[in-house]
Ligand SMILES: Nc1ncnc2c1ncn2[C@@H]1O[C@H](COP(=O)(O)OP(=O)(O)O)[C@@H](O)[C@H]1O
């Protein structure tokens with residue numbers, strides 16, 4: 001048997017007596033499997049008191065039952081939507097605010113309350129949530145809406161047919177029900193037949209393939225089939241407009257003039273305060289009948305939010321006193337983002353768990369902040385356009401091979417060198433300077449303007465502290481694979 005064979009068989013590896021590296025125990029030393037004294041890989045990880053009661057409470061998918069510091073905004077929305085409960089059409093609403101300011105959570109909360117009230121008052125009212133980050137074309141928005149209302153209608157028809165059939169059955173049996181939906185048997189039978197025909201007519205919209213007009217018509221017919229006030233919540237509406245223009249909104253904003261039974265109003269939610277600039281003026285004025293702005297949370301508000309959640313998420317006494325205030329302070333710097341605050345708290349808890357400590361401490365929060373920042377940088381770098389990646393790579397190479405901070409001109413020289421090696425188009429120095437500013441704004445590099453006296457001004461550029469991780473992300477881009485180990489050629493400069 002050759003060496004090669006022996007090595008490729010893990011079972012024979014333990015018999016290798018050559019004294020070479022061998023991580024398998026020999027047969028005689030191997031402990032019996034029933035011996036419980038040997039810990040499993042996971043025992044150590046599961047040791048110690050768990051600090052979490054319910055970690056999911058800190059995840060974005062969880063909908064909290066109370067939203068501290070959003071009562072005023074929630075009331076504002078509710079007072080606009082209340083007209084739905086008087087069978088009137090609520091004004092369209094546009095909600096603005098940076099990410100993590102509670103727009104989605106508050107809107108979902110209000111819609112659930114509205115639907116509950118509509119059940120209680122028996123006023124048909126329906127809120128349909130559409131996440132336009134995922135459903136981002138006119139076809140898909142109308143297809144989703146059409147199919148939802150088609151399904152609702154089919155269910156309602158089924159229930160109605162069942163009710164009428166029961167009435168027919170008892171009429172025929174002579175023990176007629178007290179109240180009939182129709183006056184007599186033939187009318188009942190006609191009605192059932194009509195409903196069955198409607199059932200046949202509803203056809204679900206396929207994911208692709210129909211002309212958009214037909215999809216819109218399917219939606220229109222389905223919405224108008226039974227009387228209802230419909231609120232369409234378009235979350236991340238700016239993404240829809242960015243991807244596929246404002247046709248969807250144009251069509252939706254005009255739909256009420258053609259509907260007979262139902263009414264539609266739109267609730268648009270956007271992270272981008274300027275997204276309406278690109279809209280057709282008619283769409284803009286219709287959509288923005290009411291505008292609600294969600295301001296960022298300050299550190300105190302974030303603290304309240306975290307405390308509410310932490311109570312459910314963690315076992316009591318699992319957090320040292322400074323943990324929540326520190327998470328709140330970090331997230332307040334990050335434009336008052338509650339999502340970031342919750343992510344920090346959850347990550348700090350996970351790091352504590354991994355350390356097998358029984359209380360989350362300040363160091364865990366600091367490490368969590370580092371980790372989230374690194375995750376963010378990796379994500380941003382991964383999705384940069386090719387030219388920005390080249391500029392960033394040039395900055396990294398300079399940082400690796402020179403001692404001082406680089407100047408714009410030096411970055412440009414190395415950038416040109418990279419373009420040549422890769423056969424990429426080479427931008428002007430002016431364009432590269434503006435890409436450097438963008439990278440600075442994204443927090444991936446630092447660019448500081450320094451005065452060079454009578455030689456004018458230049459920028460000194462340094463890379464953020466996660467240089468090696470950033471480089472690793474760039475190197476994983478297949479277009480950079482050919483580069484190998486480039487040594488930047490740096491001209492001596494006297495500026
Ligand atoms: N006032 C609040 N109280 C409790 N949790 C909140 C509050 N505001 C936001 N959150 C939570 O913060 C996260 C981000 O909120 P979200 O509504 O998704 O923000 P947005 O839609 O503005 O980006 C969610 O997990 C949400 O539950």
Ligand SMILES: [Mg+2]
Nearest residue numbers: 103104105235
């Ligand atoms: Mg949101």
